Amino acid sequence: MKLRIVYDNEAKEGLESDWGFSSLIEAEKRILFDTGASSEILSRNMLRLGIRKEDIEIIALSHEHWDHIGGLDAVLHQNVAVYVPGSFSKGTKRRIEEKAAAVIEVSGPADIVPGVHTTGELGMGIKEQSLVLETKESEGVVALTGCAHPGLENILNAAKFFGELYGAIGGFHGFDKLKRLEELKMIAPCHCTVRKAEIMRMYPGKAVRCGAGEIIEV
Numbered sequence: 142m143k144l145r146i147v148y149d150n151e152a153k154e155g156l157e158s159d160w161g162f163s164s165l166i167e168a169e170k171r172i173l174f175d176t177g178a179s180s181e182i183l184s185r186n187m188l189r190l191g192i193r194k195e196d197i198e199i200i201a202l203s204h205e206h207w208d209h210i211g212g213l214d215a216v217l218h219q220n221v222a223v224y225v226p227g228s229f230s231k232g233t234k235r236r237i238e239e240k241a242a243a244v245i246e247v248s249g250p251a252d253i254v255p256g257v258h259t260t261g262e263l264g265m266g267i268k269e270q271s272l273v274l275e276t277k278e279s280e281g282v283v284a285l286t287g288c289a290h291p292g293l294e295n296i297l298n299a300a301k302f303f304g305e306l307y308g309a310i311g312g313f314h315g316f317d318k319l320k321r322l323e324e325l326k327m328i329a330p331c332h333c334t335v336r337k338a339e340i341m342r343m344y345p346g347k348a349v350r351c352g353a354g355e356i357i358e359v
């Protein structure tokens with residue numbers, strides 16, 4: 142399936158960069174994973190990428206930080222179902238319910254559409270869900286993270302529930318057990334990944350550039 146980066150700390154020419162993350166998964170349904178920090182920037186990047194909010198059938202939110210849910214107003218509409226960690230605040234859930242078709246609260250691992258799953262809510266402090274994408278050649282699964290607050294290693298372990306690990310895409314935050322990435326065949330460090338440059342250097346064959354406007358084939 143195709144993954145389009147819509148919002149990131151870096152951007153290709155013609156798109157805006159900003160602190161935050163959002164990507165569009167083109168699977169059986171179009172799933173927007175996170176919404177960036179600003180609805181204005183999200184809207185402008187979507188316009189440039191030819192994505193209309195009505196085309197988004199599902200939204201999945203990784204965690205309740207402003208740089209992941211701040212753009213919600215640009216993408217909520219009456220026919221979209223929104224998957225959120227069950228621990229989201231009542232206020233945010235209510236805000237989404239008012240403008241969306243449904244709010245689906247996630248606890249454990251679950252299927253979203255064929256080939257796209259959620260790890261369920263992970264983490265002791267900041268609760269976060271990651272998505273797990275099956276590669277089209279069935280080589281394994283790719284973890285798609287927001288900030289990876291529960292620890293990328295824990296997210297990778299959780300993703301294994303759905304198949305052999307193939308890759309990881311998203312914000313890895315302060316993740317520093319870089320050797321652990323050896324087992325992956327594809328790595329796209331995005332957003333808040335502190336050791337991004339080092340990961341790109343360490344794994345030249347399999348590290349993939351992230352940034353708004355990039356397309357990553359999974």
Ligand SMILES: [Zn+2]
Pocket residue numbers: 161162206208209287288312332333
């Ligand atoms: Zn973040």
Ligand SMILES: [Zn+2]
Pocket residue numbers: 204206288290
């Ligand atoms: Zn965060």
